Amino acid sequence: MSNYQPPLTVTPRILALVAEISECVGQLTAYREDTFTPQLRRGNRIRTIQASLAIENNTLTVEQVTALLDGKRVMGLPREIQEVRNAFSAYDAMPAWQPDRQSDLLTAHGLLMQGLIDDAGHFRESGVGIYREAKLLHMAPPASRVATLVQDLLHWLARSEWHPLIVSCVFHYEFEFIHPFADGNGRMGRLWQTLLLSRWRPVMAFMPVETVIREQQDAYYAALAASDQAAEATPFAEFMLSALLQALVEARATDQVTDQVTDQVASLLSILPPGSALKSNELMQRLGLSHRPTFSKSYLKPALAAGLIEMTEPDSPRSPTQHYRRVRN
Incomplete structure (x- = not known):
């Protein structure tokens, strides 16, 4: 042996x-x-x-x-x-x-x-x-x-x-x-x-x-x-x-994600580290997505609506410098 x-x-x-x-x-x-x-x-x-x-x-x-x-x-x-x-x-x-x-x-x-x-x-x-x-x-x-x-x-x-x-x-x-x-x-x-x-x-x-x-x-x-x-x-x-x-x-x-949150939102949160802010195209790249409408409908908008992420420029949603970050507990 x-x-x-x-x-x-x-x-x-x-x-x-x-x-x-x-x-x-x-x-x-x-x-x-x-x-x-x-x-x-x-x-x-x-x-x-x-x-x-x-x-x-x-x-x-x-x-x-x-x-x-x-x-x-x-x-x-x-x-x-x-x-x-x-x-x-x-x-x-x-x-x-x-x-x-x-x-x-x-x-x-x-x-x-x-x-x-x-x-x-x-x-x-x-x-x-x-x-x-x-x-x-x-x-x-x-x-x-x-x-x-x-x-x-x-x-x-x-x-x-x-x-x-x-x-x-x-x-x-x-x-x-x-x-x-x-x-x-x-x-x-x-x-x-x-x-x-x-x-x-x-x-x-x-x-x-x-x-x-x-x-x-x-x-x-x-x-x-x-x-x-x-x-x-x-x-x-x-x-x-x-x-x-x-x-x-x-x-x-x-871990704040609940049973009501979709797989897509859970995936979005998991690639957005606390304390960081990323543009939508950066989020899509990390998720391996190429179709922007799908990203917006299934990932971004539900996460925003649930109050899990927020815009860095909420008064200008379409700003070219817009980033997204986690909402702090």
Whole structure:
């Protein structure tokens, strides 16, 4: 039995982030058992899937992903539509999986990549590198070592006594380093970190940290590269913990949403951080929307009418310098 221990330096920044995240989670869950309304959980899951796939160059918007979930026809590339449907299947099945069970890991990959690659649900049998803009960022270990490396990692996962937040980040990095599958490693790493976090606190199953990663995609890849260079997960763990904290802060601010608020309004609030003010086109860009009438009718106007956001220039609604911000409690 392997005694593998992933290399990590537990820095003061890591400890501070773990403390802040734990405090935020406590505040979210302290006053009621069901922290998020069904509408908000559904909206967060949609945003999670859209952002995780967008990182892998899927072009479908939040609006289109929502329509797919509602069973509506969507104009898009068949592969991208299949990716969305697969992701929903995988996230729905997530509660039944054990994080340290290899068979569940393979099952998850099979669901995520069904109909997209020939060897979905199986480890790769050839070499693979991580490229970005034709530049090689990381050459993964040879295929002959994948099964052993994954077994060592899962064994460590089962017995680790580190804080679950740290464990989830280290696993995510080590998984990406091994790159055990021919394709789908990025979305699998993010899915499995969500699974690990949900075992620590159930509310984390609906925390759309992928949207933060999508907004900071260059920093995400830079953190992976920095960990490769340092030969330890520390830089990546610091980045991921920061992203988790940001997602939690935004979710806490959005927690005022009630069951009567639509998915669209919940999504709008979740991408409008407290203390910031954004133009309508900036809000649309963050939501992945391109049709202004839909944005105005389904997102902006209901949020204004509910008193959840306000104009920075209420006396000049059509001002070209108009911004929108959250209403302070």
